[in-house]
Amino acid sequence: MKLLSAVVSTLSISPFTGIYNYVPMNDQSTDVYYFSFSYEIAISSIINLALFLFLIMPLVV
DSSP, rough: OEEEHHHHHHHHHHHHHHHHHOOOOOGGGTTTTOOOOHHHHHHHHHHHHHHIIIIGGGGOO
């Protein structure tokens, strides 16, 4: 049950962090590399899942 809770929390938070970090095409500067929206979601989901599994899940009784 804790594992399912960690996965659901990760999947619900990752899109919000991807939207927060995304820079629209009109606001992008030249000669600067910006990550795509799907990359932002993938990386944030990996980071969030690691945080939930190893830091938050052991704290929940």
